[in-house]
Amino acid sequence: MPVVTTAFASPAIIPGRKDLIFSAPARPQHDAFGRMEYVFRHTYEKLTNAHTQLHIAEPMADTYTDVVDGCCDVAIGFMHAAVTQHPAFGYFAGLPCSMGLPSARQTAWINSGDGQEIWDQLGFELGIKPLFAGNVATHAVALHSRRMICGATHFQNMRVQANGLVRDVVAGLGATPVINETEDEIDAVQSGTSASRPAVDGGKSQAHVISGGFLPHGSTLAVSVHRKTWDRLSRFEQQAMHMAARVAAASFTNFANSKDRAVVTALGVRTPSAPKMPLDVMVAANRIAEAVVADIASTDQISARINSSYLAARSRQQI
CATH class of the missing domain: 3.40.190.170 (Bacterial extracellular solute-binding protein, family 7)
Structure with missing residues (x-):
């Protein structure tokens, strides 16, 4: 065509x-x-x-x-x-x-x-x-990083591939959100666009997979x-x-x-389950996300209506 x-x-x-x-x-x-x-x-x-x-x-x-x-x-x-x-x-x-x-x-x-x-x-x-x-x-279920992440401070000065409201979350953690136009996680991590600098071991680049990303x-x-x-x-x-x-x-x-x-295989992850995101990272990220959403809800009338409808759906989920 x-x-x-x-x-x-x-x-x-x-x-x-x-x-x-x-x-x-x-x-x-x-x-x-x-x-x-x-x-x-x-x-x-x-x-x-x-x-x-x-x-x-x-x-x-x-x-x-x-x-x-x-x-x-x-x-x-x-x-x-x-x-x-x-x-x-x-x-x-x-x-x-x-x-x-x-x-x-x-x-x-x-x-x-x-x-x-x-x-x-x-x-x-x-x-x-x-x-x-x-x-x-x-x-959305994992973060692929060129650097081991052991806590919230490890996000300082990192470059993290992020879109939408996740950009606000990673920025709140001290990282720099970037958009990977190729939308290819393997290329992004291996080229270093998803982290500030690569980890090198014996001349071979390594990557880390942490389960529980920011869009779970x-x-x-x-x-x-x-x-x-x-x-x-x-x-x-x-x-x-x-x-x-x-x-x-x-x-x-x-x-x-x-x-x-394929991503997990390409990054050389040999364990069946990846380590979870550190607790202090998720606590901080959740706090930032809550603030971001609260700010959006107060933007205008239609935002308030959407927020009300969305919260009602969340309440039904918790029943």
Whole structure:
């Protein structure tokens, strides 16, 4: 399929057919992200009997912003990038540390509660329609570091790959949050972008895996659709996009689980279970996360409403 480089969706190339510009993380098809993009695109086109086709845009670092800025019609990926547009998107992306909901509860809050409704309201302010594509608990359960972490002070002056609200948490610990545009944990750790300096032993680089990262409950995958594009889709086409997003999320989860195992293997971890995050680190991180979320809740009226709904979901979890 040809690469489309126009700034926004072109008119239908074939009469009666809708042609949409689609943005996704620039990854090879054998990668979890690449597979997700492929499955979503082909599932949607199959469900609509090719009446609507998605043309891949030139790869960009921030697919969510591509939609907001009108550079494409549809994008797929994690929601953490949306936090820069409005901090309340963090509730839907996945809150850090103890503030987050387990994946099953997060899914129930959005699909069965009023989560999707207020997510739509938040997205409407920015001109997008967000579609829940699943909660992925992989890539979040461990911290891969080039330096042994024995306490909170070890984060001082470290560079830590972080997105969304986790950036505020690691900054509060004294580290410098960085965004790894390749989204490749193996490359990030081995190249030193996830820690301030590598540990060297006998000329061979080593890495450490600490279980219990700062997103223990995972991150939300979403399809973001430009509001004008969404409004000109038929109801059937909208439902097909919902279904394609969920099929792609299931595919991503399977690939991501395999990738997590590959990360551990590549880093040379031979023990079946990694050491847990030091207690003082988690205590400090939880305290910072609580302060960050409290600050977001006081941002504006819609943030307060989202926070109230989210806390109600957490209360039901604890019953």
